[in-house]
Amino acid sequence: MAIRERMSGNEAMAVAMKQINPDVVAAFPITPSTEVPQYFSTFVADGVVDTEFVAVESEHSALSACVGAQAAGGRAMTATSANGLALMWEILYIAACSRLPIVMACVNRTLSGPLNIHNDHSDSMGARDSGWIQLYSENNQEAYDNMLMANRIGEHPDVMLPVMVCQDGFITSHAIENLELLEDDKVKAFVGEYNPKEYLLNKENPISVGPLDLQAHCFEHKRQQAQAMMNAKKVILEVSAEFAKLTGRSYGLFEEYMTEDADVCMVVLNSTAGTAKYVVDQYRAAGKKVGLIKPRVFRPFPVDELTAALSKFKAIAVMDKADSFNAAGGPLFTEITSAMFGKGVVAPKVINYIYGLGGRDVRSGDLEIVFNKLLEIASTGKVDSVYNYLGVRE
């Protein structure tokens, strides 16, 4: 029987880590992810995990220690937000190219500057090309579930890549919600043991990790890394299917909500999808054909599936809680529109909204503006502005 509980998103991630019982957790405090290592160090202090908790002196060292631990043959995990993730930047790429399936709880927060502790996606969006798999979570349940699936995905022999599980800082990380936990033994059986083929602690077969890798071989290694990310899509679906059998909770590459007969669609990540679903319900009650797509997997980017799903709408609004400062559109928007163009999906009109930066509240009324605009575009066929800002004083 699943365990019904109520807890914050941070606690849910920490509990998932407890049940996974990794060899090393190395982390450094930063709001709003601080609670994750706090909870976890309590589990260590109480002796309920076998983990070595390494209270490092910076996020740079947190991820560096994770690289050392995972290369040694252990399972390593960390948690961070915003500037902490930025300080890890250099090592994000090294972890990915070294094919070390480290798992990170990324509690999304605005990347400085200016200094701001509240939620947007400027931290993880900036890391989108670092070679990490990125899973996004709407609520505490999804944050917990994604954490439980992360090791299986990253450690698959066809993948061997690090995984970042994202949830919205404060909005879900600090909000207490009901959720269902799996029993410890079921998690243990599902996650399994980490038995890498090659690792530093193997005296019988010593290895060297992290070479100087010049023109003769580097490109081939980057190509293999790219292939691993391509392979990850299938593995994510397989692991998610197995997880669904175990829990009854189904996850795909993205979630479609009321899209079947929809004329217009909003694409939105993480917690705002919850608010958007409420607005969709209200519009549906009024007979308006609106729907929502919530990407769960941003890396690898599900080009085929997402473009196929988006092809049937008349108008689409891609919502970005991060700006690219390219005077053209946010990261999710540019990625989706370039994917659509590449796949020849050019019928839908696509607009972009930058919203919620620095933790600006996103209310149902804000999202109504977006749906109204989409319905207007659907009926007139005209787009007056592609790149827009929502909920900001101008």
Place this chain on the structure above:
Amino acid sequence: MAYNLKEAAKKPERLTGGHRLCAGCGAPVVVRQILRALKPEDHAVIGSATGCLEVSTFLYPYTAWKDSFIHNAFENSAASIAGAEAAYVAMKRKGKAKDETKFIAFGGDGGTYDIGLQALSGAMERGHDMLYVCYDNGAYMNTGIQRSSATPKYADTTTSPAGKKIPGKMQTRKDLTEIMANHHLPYVCQTAAIGNMKDLYEKAEKALYTKGATFMNVLAPCPRGWQYNTPDLMELNKLAVETCYWPLYEVIDGKYIINYKPKNKLPIRDFLKVQGRFKHLFKAGNEYMIEEIQAEVDKRWEALLKLAGEEA
């Protein structure tokens, strides 16, 4: 067993030949001698910061390391090895790691005194059971001889060039060994490969087999940066010690022990004159620079004697 160079040299090499470090480079001499102090039956996980040692020993698809080796980045050799050690502790607890394993992180002075100081301080303070070795050649040699905080005053480097107005590096050297001693570690030492390398071997053995975080600062001359004749490597090491530029000492649980006191302390000019990086100090009118360096060496040596409770 008493140290014997012949016996020590008979041990199988753990850093093999074929690496690409320069002739006359101090680094491989230091590394090989330290690795000889490992018990043959012990496995080692060795890390290196980005730098000469790393790029010359592990160029894909070749490695010169017989033990397991990891290079992560420039500033995180200490954190990377700390992570490996933490995994070892957890995996031992779970019965997944059985072999006796030692953990060693190497870094040059750039990767240790400068960009890696924070990660080093953190790893040492946390008390991981590991040895950190700084091979100090007194500049960023791998990128082409730029000044570091370990570069001695007035040295000519490519970012502190001896020019018409500014005669080389204008600051004195950071004392990293003292910084590490003040971390109150069980074992800290300063050493160099002199004579039959007994001092280096015995300190490595102590550092490796003292439980907890230990630190060695080892002089490693660089023929390109220091501009000396490559066969003179051992002579450079000797002069550094005989002039008290690089005193040999240990700090064991806070207690200072000076391992070698020269009977006739040589003037610092003997050490400076054999190095091209100090060539400008020997031009007429620049005598004050040598005097200043001599005064600084004397001051630091006397301070060390005091710490060890000895008279000058």
